[in-house]
Amino acid sequence: MQNKEIRLASRPKGLPTNENFQFVDTEVPALKENEVLVRMTYISVDPYLRGRMREGKSYVPPFEIGKVIESAAIGEVAESHSPNFKRGDIVRGQFAWRLYNVVPANQLMGVVPGVSPSASLGVLGITGLTAYFGLLDIGRPKEGETLVVSGAAGAVGIVTCQIGKIKGCRVVGIAGSAEKTEYLKSELRMDAAINYKTDNIHERLKEVCPHGVDIYFDNVGGDISDAVMPLINERARVVICGLISMYNADKPDIGPRPQPYLLVRRGLMQGFIITDYMPRFLEGTAQLAQWFMEGKLKHAETIVEGFENTPKAFIGLFSGENLGKQIVKL
Amino acid sequence: MQNKEIRLASRPKGLPTNENFQFVDTEVPALKENEVLVRMTYISVDPYLRGRMREGKSYVPPFEIGKVIESAAIGEVAESHSPNFKRGDIVRGQFAWRLYNVVPANQLMGVVPGVSPSASLGVLGITGLTAYFGLLDIGRPKEGETLVVSGAAGAVGIVTCQIGKIKGCRVVGIAGSAEKTEYLKSELRMDAAINYKTDNIHERLKEVCPHGVDIYFDNVGGDISDAVMPLINERARVVICGLISMYNADKPDIGPRPQPYLLVRRGLMQGFIITDYMPRFLEGTAQLAQWFMEGKLKHAETIVEGFENTPKAFIGLFSGENLGKQIVKL
Numbered sequence: 298m299q300n301k302e303i304r305l306a307s308r309p310k311g312l313p314t315n316e317n318f319q320f321v322d323t324e325v326p327a328l329k330e331n332e333v334l335v336r337m338t339y340i341s342v343d344p345y346l347r348g349r350m351r352e353g354k355s356y357v358p359p360f361e362i363g364k365v366i367e368s369a370a371i372g373e374v375a376e377s378h379s380p381n382f383k384r385g386d387i388v389r390g391q392f393a394w395r396l397y398n399v400v401p402a403n404q405l406m407g408v409v410p411g412v413s414p415s416a417s418l419g420v421l422g423i424t425g426l427t428a429y430f431g432l433l434d435i436g437r438p439k440e441g442e443t444l445v446v447s448g449a450a451g452a453v454g455i456v457t458c459q460i461g462k463i464k465g466c467r468v469v470g471i472a473g474s475a476e477k478t479e480y481l482k483s484e485l486r487m488d489a490a491i492n493y494k495t496d497n498i499h500e501r502l503k504e505v506c507p508h509g510v511d512i513y514f515d516n517v518g519g520d521i522s523d524a525v526m527p528l529i530n531e532r533a534r535v536v537i538c539g540l541i542s543m544y545n546a547d548k549p550d551i552g553p554r555p556q557p558y559l560l561v562r563r564g565l566m567q568g569f570i571i572t573d574y575m576p577r578f579l580e581g582t583a584q585l586a587q588w589f590m591e592g593k594l595k596h597a598e599t600i601v602e603g604f605e606n607t608p609k610a611f612i613g614l615f616s617g618e619n620l621g622k623q624i625v626k627l
Numbered sequence: 628m629q630n631k632e633i634r635l636a637s638r639p640k641g642l643p644t645n646e647n648f649q650f651v652d653t654e655v656p657a658l659k660e661n662e663v664l665v666r667m668t669y670i671s672v673d674p675y676l677r678g679r680m681r682e683g684k685s686y687v688p689p690f691e692i693g694k695v696i697e698s699a700a701i702g703e704v705a706e707s708h709s710p711n712f713k714r715g716d717i718v719r720g721q722f723a724w725r726l727y728n729v730v731p732a733n734q735l736m737g738v739v740p741g742v743s744p745s746a747s748l749g750v751l752g753i754t755g756l757t758a759y760f761g762l763l764d765i766g767r768p769k770e771g772e773t774l775v776v777s778g779a780a781g782a783v784g785i786v787t788c789q790i791g792k793i794k795g796c797r798v799v800g801i802a803g804s805a806e807k808t809e810y811l812k813s814e815l816r817m818d819a820a821i822n823y824k825t826d827n828i829h830e831r832l833k834e835v836c837p838h839g840v841d842i843y844f845d846n847v848g849g850d851i852s853d854a855v856m857p858l859i860n861e862r863a864r865v866v867i868c869g870l871i872s873m874y875n876a877d878k879p880d881i882g883p884r885p886q887p888y889l890l891v892r893r894g895l896m897q898g899f900i901i902t903d904y905m906p907r908f909l910e911g912t913a914q915l916a917q918w919f920m921e922g923k924l925k926h927a928e929t930i931v932e933g934f935e936n937t938p939k940a941f942i943g944l945f946s947g948e949n950l951g952k953q954i955v956k957l
Contacts, residue, residue, distance in 0.1 A: 348891075356861075356891055356892075356893070515886070518884070518886050518887075519884075522884075522886070531686075537886050537889050537890045538890075539890070540886055540887055540890055543887060549883045550883060550884045550886070550887055551881065551882065551883055551884070552881065552882075552884050553879045553880060553881055553884075554848070554849075554852075554880045554881070554882050554883075554884060554885065555884065555885070555886070555896075556845070556848050556852065556867050556870055556880070556885070556896070556898070557848075557870055557873060557880055558898075559867050559896060559897065559898035560867045560868075560869070560870055560898035561678075561686055561898070562686075562898065563686070563897075563898045563899050563900050563903060564897070564898055565895065565896070565897045565898075566885075566886070566889060566895070566896045566897070567889065567893075567894070567895045567896070568886070568888075568889035568890035568891070568892065568893045568894055568895075569893045570893050573893060
């Protein structure tokens, strides 16, 4: 059977372009025992994939040039040689960017039943877990504290903001368009939202954080973080979840060092990788699902149609084209 | 009775100078009930005092212009209106920079008996406690881990290095003279010592930390820390104890931001203030005293003689004139 896959054609220099990706026609291999043929339906594109397109040591091995790219995705079982899956089952997992994948059955997980499958890539998937563990385990929010979230209208940011409200925080989101700040205020009922492209972020932050910042959940890094650091309170927690402003940079990330603020306010700054929390994924997913069912947590996604648009959807992440989780629907 | 005190004449711009200090002749006031007259014998000068000479919010209120400066010090009771102290007792506490101080008895602490009194300002005082809690509570050293200490031959650095060895770490000290690195290697038996003024710190760090850096205890900040950050291992702990390279800076501290390293290595960076650990001071002092008595922990100090040299001794901290604790002997 005919198949198609997306390979890394070359390592991006700066912002990735279409030329870094190559579409190749291939064949679907024959199924062996305990393997399952999955027809892909939703592909998650994520900023961290940019790191894997770079050479060198990181927390996951780099993609190789000329080899297929992979990310979290959802599909439908088209054929099964495993007793655990049958044709029509909806499954999720880490999948190569292909129309069809043949994978060992033990690499597949189910999706949360009764919910749009793509939510299992967002609020109920790794995205939601990232917000959950980063905020609760490192950020340790207490009622009445002020939480600032950068990249607040991005996949992880939207979930983080909402969990912050569930925990009784005053939540301030920083995002990059009027549509996004409007969404944060009107739809998600955040206490304030700052458009870093049009607002004076330093002044606005002071206005909307009159009691300083107790938790800063950072998805962005760079200038935006520089504006937040001077406002941190004593014993503030700074969660380094992502640094999307830096992922395409070829030069060292130069700016005001945060150490002086951490010293004087005895603050904590900590990076984390969601896979470190794997032993607690069940706990996190159960809690996220409960909040979701109760209507306390909304799923937000931006869907691009067509496998051929996967690179475009990925590239769009870096100009903030997505509100919530960016998903490609096949 | 005639007295003399040192006041802050003006706020330093950059490196403090003699002109920022003013010697004033005063009178010793009469003792009230429960007060004690203390003849000062040892004054501790510490880098953090520079922060108090600056205007604005910090973790301790700023010194006021025209008012006396204060720091940790030791003295001998010359007269007592308290049943708890008698003439000749050696006491320590936070004292104004004066020849004589009249203080309420309840502000005085004793010194560790049988030990040079000045050690109670260093290894057995706040200095030792700073190393103890910073390293053990935030650094959490495990046997076999690599600990890098900046300002390693300074007051806190020397104690930190030694506690690192007690805990079974490979310890690398960074200091600013051949005399200091020699002391760290020969006298304290550190695994390696780097002279940041003459060595290529990037290359030497790689050489002497072949397995990366698990704990970085930072007393210095700036360029030296920039050289350490790229070497941190997964789950590294960066203890922000001091940033002496920045204390005289009038401009924001610009340099490579550490966030990318913290993210990719899921590292922790945390500032602390020793007074946060006050409820555990007894525990810390007891342990430090035990190690000291067992000969596992050495006290190192640089003594300058004469009250009139107190400003000079303080200013000398910023060019690293001290090996170990800088003390003024009256």
